[in-house]
Amino acid sequence: MDDDLLSGHLQELRRGTIVVACLSVLKRPGYGYGLLEALEQAGFAVEANTLYPLLRRLEKQGLLTSSWDTDEARPRKFYTTSEKGSELLDLLLAEWDDLHSSIHQLNEEGRS
Amino acid sequence: MTTLTDRYVFAALKSIPEENRDDIDRELRGSITDAIEARIDSGQAPAEAESTVLTEFGDPRQLAARYAEQPLYLVGPDLYLSWLRVLKLLLWIVGATSFVGVLVIRMAIEPQDPIIAFSAALSACIGALIQVAFWVTLVFAILQRTGVRRSSLGLKTWAPEMLPPIERHKQVSLADTIATVILLAFSIGLLLWQRVGSLLYLEGKPVLVLQEHLWNFWLPYLIAVLVLEAVFAVVLFAVGRWTLPLAAVNLGVAVLFVIPALWLLATDQVFDWSFLSSVDWDVATARWIAGITAAAVVVLGLWDIASGFLKASRSDAQVVSTR
Numbered sequence: 384m385d386d387d388l389l390s391g392h393l394q395e396l397r398r399g400t401i402v403v404a405c406l407s408v409l410k411r412p413g414y415g416y417g418l419l420e421a422l423e424q425a426g427f428a429v430e431a432n433t434l435y436p437l438l439r440r441l442e443k444q445g446l447l448t449s450s451w452d453t454d455e456a457r458p459r460k461f462y463t464t465s466e467k468g469s470e471l472l473d474l475l476l477a478e479w480d481d482l483h484s485s486i487h488q489l490n491e492e493g494r495s
Numbered sequence: 496m497t498t499l500t501d502r503y504v505f506a507a508l509k510s511i512p513e514e515n516r517d518d519i520d521r522e523l524r525g526s527i528t529d530a531i532e533a534r535i536d537s538g539q540a541p542a543e544a545e546s547t548v549l550t551e552f553g554d555p556r557q558l559a560a561r562y563a564e565q566p567l568y569l570v571g572p573d574l575y576l577s578w579l580r581v582l583k584l585l586l587w588i589v590g591a592t593s594f595v596g597v598l599v600i601r602m603a604i605e606p607q608d609p610i611i612a613f614s615a616a617l618s619a620c621i622g623a624l625i626q627v628a629f630w631v632t633l634v635f636a637i638l639q640r641t642g643v644r645r646s647s648l649g650l651k652t653w654a655p656e657m658l659p660p661i662e663r664h665k666q667v668s669l670a671d672t673i674a675t676v677i678l679l680a681f682s683i684g685l686l687l688w689q690r691v692g693s694l695l696y697l698e699g700k701p702v703l704v705l706q707e708h709l710w711n712f713w714l715p716y717l718i719a720v721l722v723l724e725a726v727f728a729v730v731l732f733a734v735g736r737w738t739l740p741l742a743a744v745n746l747g748v749a750v751l752f753v754i755p756a757l758w759l760l761a762t763d764q765v766f767d768w769s770f771l772s773s774v775d776w777d778v779a780t781a782r783w784i785a786g787i788t789a790a791a792v793v794v795l796g797l798w799d800i801a802s803g804f805l806k807a808s809r810s811d812a813q814v815v816s817t818r
């Protein structure tokens with residue numbers, strides 16, 4: 384498989400899932416770099432320059448709340464999924480499940 | 496001492512709204528430092544780690560654009576098609592009118608210099624096209640940047656009724672159009688060439704075929720009409736088929752040419768007969784030449800007009816039959 388071709392389509396496929404992943408991970412409060420690492424370990428390679436602006440956008444949309452933790456040596460901005468964010472996440476996950484079963488059904492039909 | 500990170504954050508914050516800067520500054524600096532420290536912990540040298548992390552972050556202006564949610568393009572997909580349509584339309588209209596307008600005005604002011612008039616018209620046309628392209632794009636870029644969308648401009652959303660009719664056989668081919676335009680340009684060139692030289696030479700001297708005084712008005716006029724014919728050919732190609740209004744315009748342009756040409760021929764104002772004396776022809780021959788020319792003008796003119804209407808009626812019938 385052509386690497387560029389594959390990575391292009393994978394990127395397209397994952398684009399919308401980053402929001403789902405962020406809202407899921409941030410049910411427990413997390414800060415920027417920590418989230419970046421968590422996503423990377425889970426197989427969502429997001430670039431820092433995409434993720435950080437995205438977090439602020441989600442916060443502006445009321446899907447995340449944030450607070451500064453100044454107890455540590457370095458102050459960090461912690462984001463948490465808000466109630467509205469949880470609601471949206473549930474809707475997105477339901478859609479995700481629908482898509483999953485639809486796609487598999489389509490493939491089953493294609494096979495038979 | 497300023498570090499690379501300081502410079503990076505400074506560059507990124509420059510185009511971010513004032514009220515968000517402090518917050519983004521702290522957060523961004525923290526995230527960058529986190530990433531650098533992670534690399535140092537895994538054994539990379541500090542300077543190298545900083546450079547690698549900042550490289551991964553990419554151009555700070557791009558980062559700033561993402562924070563500010565400003566697009567990094569001039570005209571986005573929402574406005575692109577409107578931009579293209581407006582641009583094309585204005586390029587045609589302004590290009591054609593500036594060319595014809597300048598040509599006619601220059602010839603009216605300085606009839607003795609058609610070549611200069613022609614080149615002035617050409618450069619005016621090119622200048623106008625560049626202006627149109629610039630201003631139209633600027634306006635659309637501003638609309639894009641200020642968040643104006645098609646819907647807020649009151650532009651219609653696309654609907655199936657907007658589909659153009661199918662043309663079974665495209666009536667107006669590109670090759671025909673190009674041939675017509677080249678032929679017209681060649682004719683204009685021939686007329687202009689009369690100013691500086693001649694097609695005919697007798698004993699090494701250029702012979703005037705057309706009367707000198709025609710340059711005062713009629714030749715510039717006829718050249719302008721020829722230019723109009725070329726513009727018409729291009730418009731016809733853009734439309735793709737003959738319609739009754741187009742046939743009517745074609746009639747109008749043909750009349751603009753035929754009537755003055757016939758009148759000039761009838762009043763013996765076209766040919767400079769002085770060359771006839773040198774080849775020992777008489778007045779009867781001159782009448783013959785004028786007569787044949789007049790007949791050709793009439794036949795070609797009528798044929799042009801008639802074929803326009805004929806094609807228009809045929810294309811109407813075809814459009815109806817495809818519905």
